[in-house]
Structures are given as C-alpha cells and as structure tokens.
Amino acid sequence: QVQLVESGGGLVKPGGSLRLSCAASGFTFSDYYMSWIRQAPGKGLECVSYISGSGIPIYCADSVRGRFIISRDNARNSLYLQMNNLRAEDTAVYYCGRWSGGLDVWGQGTTVTVSS
Amino acid sequence: EIVLTQSPGTLSLSPGERATLSCRASQSVSNNYLVWYQQKPGQAPRVLIYEASIRAVGIPDRFSGSGSGTDFALTISRLEPEDFAVYYCQQHAYSWTFGQGTKVEIK
Numbered sequence: 001q002v003q004l005v006e007s008g009g010g011l012v013k014p015g016g017s018l019r020l021s022c023a024a025s026g027f028t029f030s031d032y033y034m035s036w037i038r039q040a041p042g043k044g045l046e047c048v049s050y051i052s053g054s055g056i057p058i059y060c061a062d063s064v065r066g067r068f069i070i071s072r073d074n075a076r077n078s079l080y081l082q083m084n085n086l087r088a089e090d091t092a093v094y095y096c097g098r099w100s101g102g103l104d105v106w107g108q109g110t111t112v113t114v115s116s
Numbered sequence: 117e118i119v120l121t122q123s124p125g126t127l128s129l130s131p132g133e134r135a136t137l138s139c140r141a142s143q144s145v146s147n148n149y150l151v152w153y154q155q156k157p158g159q160a161p162r163v164l165i166y167e168a169s170i171r172a173v174g175i176p177d178r179f180s181g182s183g184s185g186t187d188f189a190l191t192i193s194r195l196e197p198e199d200f201a202v203y204y205c206q207q208h209a210y211s212w213t214f215g216q217g218t219k220v221e222i223k
Contacts (some may be wrong), residue, residue, distance in 0.1 A: 042216060045155075045202060047206075095161075101151075102155070102163040102166045102172065103151075103161070103163060106160035
C-alpha cells in the first residue's frame with residue numbers, strides 16, 4: 001500500500017544538526033513532488049520545503065533558507081531534510097507529504113525538539 | 117507571499133448542524149489552487165478538497181468547497197461526530213502557504 005515513513009527526529013541542542021528521512025513505498029516515487037511540512041506544538045501547519053521529481057527544491061519558509069536542504073534519492077525511494085544551525089523555533093513535528101494537486105499522502109511525522 | 121486568513125478561529129456546533137468555514141487570501145489565488153485538509157488530534161492531516169471544489173477520493177459528499185479569487189469556503193452540510201476536528205486551507209498558486217486553521221468543536 002502507499003506509505004510514507006519518517007525517521008531521524010530527536011532532541012538536539014541549538015546550533016546542532018539533524019537529518020530527517022522519509023521512506024516511500026507503494027507508488028512510483030520519482031513521479032511525484034514531495035514535501036516537508038511541520039507543525040509546532042499546538043500550532044498550525046507550515047510548509048518547510050518541497051522538491052520536484054527531478055530534484056528541484058523550493059523553500060517555502062524564509063526562516064529555513066540557508067539552513068535546511070531538501071533532497072531526494074529516487075533510486076532509494078527516499079526524501080531527506082538536512083537541518084543545520086537548528087533553533088528553538090524549529091521544534092515541531094515534521095511530516096513528509098506526497099503532492100498530487102494537494103498533499104494526498106502523509107507520513108506519521110517525526111518529532112524534532114531543539115533545546116539546551 | 118499569499119497570506120491565508122481562516123475564520124472563525126473556533127466554530128461551536130452540534131451534530132447535525134451545518135458548518136461554514138471561510139478562507140480569505142491576501143491576493144487572488146490563480147486557477148483556484150486552494151486545498152482543504154482535516155486534522156484530528158494526534159493524526160496527520162487528510163486532504164478533503166482540491167482546486168477549491170473537487171472532493172478527494174473517499175470524502176463524503178457532505179463536504180463541499182466553493183469560492184474563487186480571494187474568498188473560499190468549506191461547507192459541511194450536516195456534522196457527523198467524526199467531523200469535529202481542525203480544518204486548514206492551503207494555496208499553491210504562488211509557493212505554498214497554509215491558513216492558521218479553524219477548529220470545529222462540539223457545542
């Protein structure tokens with residue numbers, strides 16, 4: 001079945017780095033734009049970044065430009081988010097999402113906590 | 117950046133009642149590239165409506181979307197117990213942005 005599974009979240013100190021991964025299955029991964037959406041505790045949804053099937057990235061959130069890098073490996077059916085110089089305000093659940101005119105498939109989310 | 121403002125912040129209604137949620141954009145959303153999602157506590161969002169008015173597969177017909185330009189709405193004709201949740205709109209005409217959400221709670 002169509003599935004997205006995120007991993008890589010955890011507790012990190014301010015200024016630290018994390019790499020999130022999203023493993024896709026059940027569909028032709030390279031045919032779809034993929035995205036990272038985050039949700040801070042008790043808050044709404046925020047687009048972090050999305051990437052075309054061929055690997056062209058777009059960063060939705062100004063606050064992450066220059067710190068986060070989205071990438072994908074179509075051979076491995078995987079999406080990544082390299083997060084550097086993390087700040088307390090990056091604390092959130094990070095969801096991987098498949099784009100098909102809307103985000104029609106979501107992962108379960110992985111939690112990133114930035115705290116000293 | 118297109119800013120989406122959802123209203124009201126919270127809607128308190130009883131099962132069986134009609135819910136109308138608003139999503140207003142700071143500038144025109146071309147091609148009606150407006151999507152609606154539902155999110156329940158502890159779950160990932162679920163897509164309901166594409167391109168302002170097209171129901172996603174498996175979404176009951178009590179959910180309907182309307183609007184164009186800068187004003188959009190999601191209507192739930194008769195609230196079922198499972199419809200009490202938070203609803204978000206998203207535009208993808210110019211990058212992607214989300215509204216801040218409307219919570220539909222049981223009165």
